[in-house]
Each structure stands twice: as C-alpha cells, then as structure tokens.
Amino acid sequence: MIVRKEHMIEKPMLRPAPDFRSKLASVGLGVDDVAKQAAVSRSAIFAWLHPGLQPVRKGIRLKNAWAVARVYAAVAGIDKQDAFTALFVDSFDDHRDQRRG
Numbered sequence: 001m002i003v004r005k006e007h008m009i010e011k012p013m014l015r016p017a018p019d020f021r022s023k024l025a026s027v028g029l030g031v032d033d034v035a036k037q038a039a040v041s042r043s044a045i046f047a048w049l050h051p052g053l054q055p056v057r058k059g060i061r062l063k064n065a066w067a068v069a070r071v072y073a074a075v076a077g078i079d080k081q082d083a084f085t086a087l088f089v090d091s092f093d094d095h096r097d098q099r100r101g
Contacts, residue, residue: 013059038067
C-alpha cells in the first residue's frame, strides 16, 4: 500500500522546554535520576537535549514525556499536567516551518 504524504496525518512533535535541565535541577533531579525513575533510557533523554546529533529522531514519544512529567510532578509537588506543560513544548509548527524553508 502506498501512502501519499498529503494524506498522512501530521502529529505534533514534542521537544524539551529550553530550561528543561534547570527545572529538573530546581527540584533536585538530574537527567540520570529522571531516566531511572521514569524508566526512560538516558540515551533517549540525551537525544532530546541534543537533537542535532541524532537528526533521524522525530521527537519525543508521548509516553516517555508523560513518564518524565510524572516523576517531576511527584518531586515538585505539582499537578502532572502542569509538570508536562513546564517540561515540554510542542514543536509541530517549528517542524513544519523547517520543511517549507
């Protein structure tokens, strides 16, 4: 089956907020801590923080983002949704603009 690009549904892509590491550090978490507690590989988080080194990756998997947000929320004492919003930004528009340009 051939799927034409114009018929594909584009999904929003997530990327870490610019101050992702600072937010983690502000509650006493490091990348290793989060990786271990969220059961997300350190290499995945490294790829999120350094996307230019692995350009094949398309963004952060939603389940991994939520796992990290839950860990951050528990330590920071905030709502999971607030943690998710604080740690991740939607890069859908950025990605679409890059393809056009």
